Amino acid sequence: MTSDQKTPVCVLGAGLIGGSLLRAAVGAGYDAWGYNRSEAGVRAARADGFDVTDDLPAALGRAAETDALVVIAVPMPAVASVLAAVATFAPDCALTDVVSVKAPVAAEVRKNGLSARYAGGHPMAGTNESGWAATDSELFRGAVWAVGVDEGTHHDPWIQVVRLALDCGSVVVPVVADEHDTAVARISHLPHVLAEALALAGAGGGDLALGLAAGSFRNGTRVASTAPDLVRAICEPNAGALLEALDETLTVLTAARDALRADGSLVDLVEAGHDARRSYETAERWEITDIRPGDHDWLTRLRDAGRRGGVITRDLS
Amino acid sequence: MTSDQKTPVCVLGAGLIGGSLLRAAVGAGYDAWGYNRSEAGVRAARADGFDVTDDLPAALGRAAETDALVVIAVPMPAVASVLAAVATFAPDCALTDVVSVKAPVAAEVRKNGLSARYAGGHPMAGTNESGWAATDSELFRGAVWAVGVDEGTHHDPWIQVVRLALDCGSVVVPVVADEHDTAVARISHLPHVLAEALALAGAGGGDLALGLAAGSFRNGTRVASTAPDLVRAICEPNAGALLEALDETLTVLTAARDALRADGSLVDLVEAGHDARRSYETAERWEITDIRPGDHDWLTRLRDAGRRGGVITRDLS
Numbered sequence: 001m002t003s004d005q006k007t008p009v010c011v012l013g014a015g016l017i018g019g020s021l022l023r024a025a026v027g028a029g030y031d032a033w034g035y036n037r038s039e040a041g042v043r044a045a046r047a048d049g050f051d052v053t054d055d056l057p058a059a060l061g062r063a064a065e066t067d068a069l070v071v072i073a074v075p076m077p078a079v080a081s082v083l084a085a086v087a088t089f090a091p092d093c094a095l096t097d098v099v100s101v102k103a104p105v106a107a108e109v110r111k112n113g114l115s116a117r118y119a120g121g122h123p124m125a126g127t128n129e130s131g132w133a134a135t136d137s138e139l140f141r142g143a144v145w146a147v148g149v150d151e152g153t154h155h156d157p158w159i160q161v162v163r164l165a166l167d168c169g170s171v172v173v174p175v176v177a178d179e180h181d182t183a184v185a186r187i188s189h190l191p192h193v194l195a196e197a198l199a200l201a202g203a204g205g206g207d208l209a210l211g212l213a214a215g216s217f218r219n220g221t222r223v224a225s226t227a228p229d230l231v232r233a234i235c236e237p238n239a240g241a242l243l244e245a246l247d248e249t250l251t252v253l254t255a256a257r258d259a260l261r262a263d264g265s266l267v268d269l270v271e272a273g274h275d276a277r278r279s280y281e282t283a284e285r286w287e288i289t290d291i292r293p294g295d296h297d298w299l300t301r302l303r304d305a306g307r308r309g310g311v312i313t314r315d316l317s
Numbered sequence: 318m319t320s321d322q323k324t325p326v327c328v329l330g331a332g333l334i335g336g337s338l339l340r341a342a343v344g345a346g347y348d349a350w351g352y353n354r355s356e357a358g359v360r361a362a363r364a365d366g367f368d369v370t371d372d373l374p375a376a377l378g379r380a381a382e383t384d385a386l387v388v389i390a391v392p393m394p395a396v397a398s399v400l401a402a403v404a405t406f407a408p409d410c411a412l413t414d415v416v417s418v419k420a421p422v423a424a425e426v427r428k429n430g431l432s433a434r435y436a437g438g439h440p441m442a443g444t445n446e447s448g449w450a451a452t453d454s455e456l457f458r459g460a461v462w463a464v465g466v467d468e469g470t471h472h473d474p475w476i477q478v479v480r481l482a483l484d485c486g487s488v489v490v491p492v493v494a495d496e497h498d499t500a501v502a503r504i505s506h507l508p509h510v511l512a513e514a515l516a517l518a519g520a521g522g523g524d525l526a527l528g529l530a531a532g533s534f535r536n537g538t539r540v541a542s543t544a545p546d547l548v549r550a551i552c553e554p555n556a557g558a559l560l561e562a563l564d565e566t567l568t569v570l571t572a573a574r575d576a577l578r579a580d581g582s583l584v585d586l587v588e589a590g591h592d593a594r595r596s597y598e599t600a601e602r603w604e605i606t607d608i609r610p611g612d613h614d615w616l617t618r619l620r621d622a623g624r625r626g627g628v629i630t631r632d633l634s
Contacts (some may be wrong), residue, residue: 018444022497144528180529184529187531196590197569199594200593201566201569203597214510215444219536220537221594224591225595228588248521255399257564260559270545272517275520276517276541278542280516283524
């Protein structure tokens with residue numbers, strides 16, 4: 001793919017993910033600009049030489065003129081109002097998002113009549129920091145970027161989203177919205193909940209406990225330093241799947257507590273947990289190569305490949 | 318302190334902690350040797366140029382001859398048999414340990430009539446690996462090393478243990494056994510339990526969930542890759558304090574689950590957890606300088622200082 005084939009990119013939201021995407025896209029040769037609600041964020045991005053405005057209609061008007069790919073990069077609570085603006089000012093642009101849940105975003109996209117041009121996305125990358133100051137053009141390098149293959153997805157926006165993800169250095173996992181949300185409840189939202197609870201348990205031990213804390217506590221509580229509003233914006237829209245994962249974990253922890261009390265043993269938990277971590281460490285990705293977007297059954301086949309650990313590392317179109 | 322004032326050191330157990338201590342002590346100019354049960358460990362240590370034997374009476378005989386400081390560096394389940402050997406072959410040597418719990422070790426030391434020469438220790442350092450291959454002379458640099466200030470501790474062995482900890486690059490937190498065990502249940506043993514449960518929740522999501530997992534899951538489950546027997550040897554001897562911390566955490570997580578189900582909100586958990594992590598990040602250590610080991614009330618004063626975040630960074634004797 002040569003540089004002049006690259007779709008322009010309009011990123012709505014210049015926080016950690018959106019701002020990093022703007023940096024990465026510009027770095028990869030895209031014509032890319034952004035919108036940010038807060039003036040402070042706009043100033044910070046401009047000071048670094050990026051084309052960011054607080055004028056949402058203007059940013060979207062430019063997208064409509066240039067047939068850009070529009071990327072929603074605001075937290076879930078702000079998605080509805082931003083999508084309403086997209087429907088007004090750039091209804092024909094290809095559309096994606098980088099929000100932490102997929103089914104609630106897809107529902108809002110439908111409400112706004114934008115589904116035909118939409119393919120959802122979620123780069124599995126981040127830090128416990130937020131805002132433009134934390135942005136990094138390399139944030140997505142080597143990361144996994146989930147891209148939606150829900151029923152009705154059109155191959156044209158889908159190809160644009162996948163190209164952008166690959167150009168940012170990520171590999172793409174094709175996944176439908178519901179399965180994405182169930183999975184991230186377990187590997188992203190539950191870790192937040194457990195980190196908060198662990199931080200509380202440590203602080204409950206006072207200065208002595210916090211003074212003795214080392215690697216296991218530091219690592220286990222790292223994401224509890226994320227801004228509370230952001231954690232809530234990530235976890236709460238996925239309440240259903242998170243409740244299921246949390247219930248399961250409460251059952252596991254209660255059984256461990258009972259066994260420790262009754263027999264002084266943690267054998268069942270520790271051996272199963274170790275096996276589980278091993279299966280994470282040894283999980284192997286394989287490359288999806290033989291599915292052409294738009295061909296017969298392409299969505300079903302990609303969906304199935306994603307479930308079995310398949311990833312896209314090169315443009316399939 | 319000049320090199321010739323350094324007490325010889327005999328380390329019993331050449332795993333991650335004991336082996337790293339042997340490396341650090343030799344690096345700091347101590348005459349140090351070790352014992353290891355497994356021949357493979359002995360061979361590996363010798364291949365790296367360290368003086369390690371599988372002959373426990375010989376290692377202890379040399380300690381008795383040279384009036385060495387003996388360091389118990391085996392997992393809790395092996396402590397009783399090693400202490401019996403110390404009582405037989407080196408009963409007059411100063412004695413410490415680097416085991417993850419303190420009250421159960423102190424009880425075994427008492428049983429063997431060795432309390433007068435004992436000051437317990439626990440360097441708060443480690444990785445998820447184990448065995449000689451994982452040893453590192455820099456493991457203790459910048460770490461906190463808990464040293465016992467229990468009633469009846471004699472200042473002579475205590476000073477030797479503190480000097481060794483400082484010479485390995487650690488700072489010393491004075492703490493009594495019970496309070497140590499209560500604290501580490503919260504900041505070391507509970508993190509293990511939660512990491513195992515999180516690993517299980519992730520693996521329960523299959524290839525798709527593990528394939529999407531990124532930093533929060535990787536960090537939150539890191540210590541679940543520790544060898545299961547080692548995790549059990551660390552956590553199970555502290556069952557009482559761990560049960561208390563785990564019960565408290567089950568209460569916190571159950572309340573969060575109920576609030577998420579009822580109101581869709583995690584506000585209470587997330588704000589309290591964030592504050593707790595902040596108090597960990599901003600906890601300040603202050604240097605204990607004015608307490609001389611052996612002086613009137615020195616143990617009580619050190620105990621109190623440790624509870625309030627005081628650390629020892631220089632030889633107080």
